[in-house]
Amino acid sequence: MSKKEDRKKQLISILKESNGASVKELAAELNVSEMTIRRDLKYLEEKKIIDSFYGSAVFNPREDNPIVSSEKEEQLYSISKNSHKMEFEKNCIGKKAAEMIEEDDIVVIDIGTTTEKLTQNLDNELKFTALVFSANNLLHLLGKQNVDILLSGGIFHRDTGMFESAEEMELINNTRTTKLFLSAAGVHEKLGVTCAYSYEVMVKKKIIKNSLEVILLIDSSKFGNVSSAFICDLNCIDKIITDSKIEQRWVNLMSEKGIEVIIAE
Structure with missing residues (x-):
């Protein structure tokens, strides 16, 4: 796995566990520039893996997320x-x-x-x-x-x-x-x-x-x-x-x- 792919994997893992983080926080966590993080987040957003909100990012829990789709245990909310x-x-x-x-x-x-x-x-x-x-x-x-x-x-x-x-x-x-x-x-x-x-x-x-x-x-x-x-x-x-x-x-x-x-x- 390339360094870039490894970083994206880490980004996904952080966002899934933290339920959201800012560009600044992610850059500090991964010890890279904010510009690098923004490029990675843009790629992940295009792939429908994350959602971006005003300088912050969250993991996309919906069914159109390829990661969610591959995780059989993932379920949407239902009252029952x-x-x-x-x-x-x-x-x-x-x-x-x-x-x-x-x-x-x-x-x-x-x-x-x-x-x-x-x-x-x-x-x-x-x-x-x-x-x-x-x-x-x-x-x-x-x-x-x-x-x-x-x-x-x-x-x-x-x-x-x-x-x-x-x-x-x-x-x-x-x-x-x-x-x-x-x-x-x-x-x-x-x-x-x-x-x-x-x-x-x-x-x-x-x-x-x-x-x-x-x-x-x-x-x-x-x-x-x-x-x-x-x-x-x-x-x-x-x-x-x-x-x-x-x-x-x-x-x-x-x-x-x-x-x-x-x-x-």
Whole structure:
């Protein structure tokens, strides 16, 4: 293997393990010039192995990546496959989030396996209004007699359990909520909050815009991760509810950005 090919292999390995790095960081790590790194990254981007974002690079996890395609164990997100991952931690997060809903609140509950723990842990007597657009959250709310449910329906995405339609967007456009319980696949210092599928993004951006308070429910394993679909920058988030396994450096970073981190135990 040539020196150049060996360096590219090292680049891929670093980006897969670190979930993203800047040109400057990569140049220092491999002891080469930034120009050399930029040439290598351009080649890898053309091969769909990495994605570049404003001087930083991340490994491309999508199926069009030839490396991903050759790794049989690699799987895209699906709600059924992820429902039991970090289940204890997600349940703690869901319980803490459920405690934050107050009488007569108007809340929006995003799709996902962590927000599902919120709807599972709700007080049966609590009276409030919930805007939802996922099958799992709808099913859990049906048993809560005091909850008024807003749901438009539409095309059903089995991978995330999400309903999608033009009517849904109109409903979201015309609804203002006191609290948004947002889900995400990754939180990154430079690249912000991301999710797995592009069809999620429009809905997530709109509910962020129309909510008085944005509360991100995310387990500790997602910090440092980057998925392909960009939701928002960190400055759009008011609070984060996560589990006790979160590294202190992330708590400090969020605090510096004015984001309250709530540890669910």
